[in-house]
Amino acid sequence: MRRRVVVTGAGVISPLADSPAGLHAALCAGRSAIKPIELFATEGIGCRQAGEIRPFEPRDYLGERNLRPIDRTSRLLLIAAQGALAASGWTPELRARCEVGLALGTTFCSVRTIAEFDRRGLQLGPAHASPLDFANSVINAAAGQTAIWHNLRGVNSTISAGEASGIQAMAYAADLIRGGRAEALLAGGVEELCFESFLGYYRAGRLCGSPAGGEEFAIPFDARRNGFALAEGAALLMLEDEEAAAARGVAVAAEVLGYSSVFAASLEEAEAIAAVARAVRLALEDAGVGPEEIDALSASASGSVAVDRWEALGVAAAFGSRAAELPVTAVKSMLGEAMGASGALQAVALLGTLDDGALPGIRGLESFEEDFPLSGAVAETRHVSVRRALLTAVGADGHCCALVLGEPAMAGGPA
């Protein structure tokens, strides 16, 4: 019998809230984090909105320890890790005795830190480049800083798979536990909002409003959608071997039942749709459940013209007749697209739904394309009895991951 993987706590910092309960409440209340950016100037850019954490006072969370060597990405991650460690009862004393790992999804870590390090060297000469910035210029910097800050001596892996990074990291961590390689890992993702990536996504035509420079409609699945709102945040779940968690006597918030990772080798629509469908089927198979046993979907949809369509049609293909009645949420309607953090934010939000049955609506959703198959995608928050839910993460570059979370009551039963 394979080892079972449970969630024993979570931590989050996002533009909407800085706790899992707060995030769930904000999403269910239909609050949006998408606002005009203040973090940097957006002159000359045809998109002005993003999910920015503001105000952001890291000392409110991290106290008086020296934050100077820690950049924005790492600060976000330190805060999410602190929350997840506290929620799961991993005290400093316990971490000194036992190894805790970290599996982190991210796209850039901090492209701002990397670019500023480079520009300083160019402007002032290499002798004036900042050693502190150089240490943070590696893409695994946030994971390393978090390991140092919180004394996490176990596996420390940073994983990039586009918008699917967060779920990929959770799947990776769960596989390490299933394989007996680790007993406890924080898993999730981080991304900071910065000028470099914002301009990049704008020029790539991926931001809302940027294809035509028109009004910004970052509304998942809506026929009017014209790109996503870029966002930032960090979210981590503590994943543990079920028996080890039971031995510690901690409460279980959810069980990771199954997952998958596939790739669309071409971005032609048919192939991308097939990849999404394959990811969903493989995750259900891995979890040992059928489509009728999935009570809700937390979709990756962000407002992307192409990718939302791939996802809707791919999920529908995998769910068959169940697709039309499957309750669907898409939290990026309120949180924006936080890239490497997105899947983990979806997962943390879903813990609230597993707990109280409230499934957030898709804010602003009004109109569908004619062949849109997911009738359970609605604007209003509703109550659903959720024993098992599916998370999907679909990246514009072809990465597709899916993960099944189950309610904790199922833990302890037969696998």
Next chain:
Amino acid sequence: MTGLGLVTPIGAGREAVWEGLLAGRSGFAPVESFDTRAFNVHLGAEVRDFRAEPFVRRLDPGALGRASQLAIAAARMALADAGLALSALVPERAGVVMGTTSGEPREVERFDDRFLAGELDRVGAEFISLYPCHMIAAHVARELGFAGPNAMFPTACAAGNYAIAHAVDVLRAGRADLMLAGGADAFSRITYTGFARLGAIAPERCQPFDRNRKGMIPGEGAAVLVLEPLAAAVARGARIYAELAGYGLSCDAHHMTAAHPEGDGAARAMQRALADAGASPEEVSYISAHGTGTPTNDRLETLAVKRVFGEAASRTPMSSIKSMIGHTMGAASAIEAAVCALAVAEDRIPPTMNLEEPEDDLDYVPNTARNTQVRLAMNNAYAFGGNNASVILRKCEV
């Protein structure tokens, strides 16, 4: 492991690289990628005369970053080396997992050049379609049509080992029938600037484990390994280089750029890899060292090996090919894993070059390759962020 592909500063392809390493060839030359006049060091280990066109056939080579080009070249060579035709593979059951330190650093460097020149209007869609590091694994998969698991491990200078370790688990879990695993990095102004600022770049040559060593030499390159389940490899009559017998990962949780003063994390990674492989230190015939040539790394690495191997430490050959090809960053441990496989397959060990006064009493295989039976090889890699990874390759007895 049934195939390997290599692009390194001393050549490309299995034969050129292996013969070069056994002969002690050096890949160091003044940097050509960018102007080093503002630096007090000038040597690099660049890949010269590389042409992507013979390897990048389906995608447009001009629309790829350099690390992606190097990775695709290594991947094509590895598949050919494994005797695998794309037509014989099920695309959905074939995956790609790669490691890197910087992804496609030249793309962000181009962004910065435009930023400082006041020409941000020239930043186009290519920044986001090329720069994010996940594009390296994505480009390899698109070029080959591989639709299975796809991920990038940007775990800095140990990244190749992380990627290989993950590929092993993907195969063991039955999530794919074939995995390409490796690492790729392109020569980078950012990396060079950083290591120069830390005083970690050697001015003339790279001398791992020598008392008078002065640092590492940054490099670039790529390596890709073909990994498949043993039964499948046997069934198709494949030549098997080695079995991926085990791995161990750990984190120092101590310092971003310096190793733990007692080699704690490095030792735990080695111990875990040995346990995973079901092997004792006495059974290890060869250690491929991280061996960058910096004063701190090499001292602590020797310390960590002594901690784990005890009395067996001084009897176990350990060499660093970085003395010849420099530090190829995220590609380094993937190249070194390929070298371990070749050592296991051919019973030969590449030397540590430029070793005149060994700092310690380990067998660093000084200056001359050695012919000796290699049943078990351990590949060690350490990185910024305290990321440690050891991978063990074993002679395959079918």
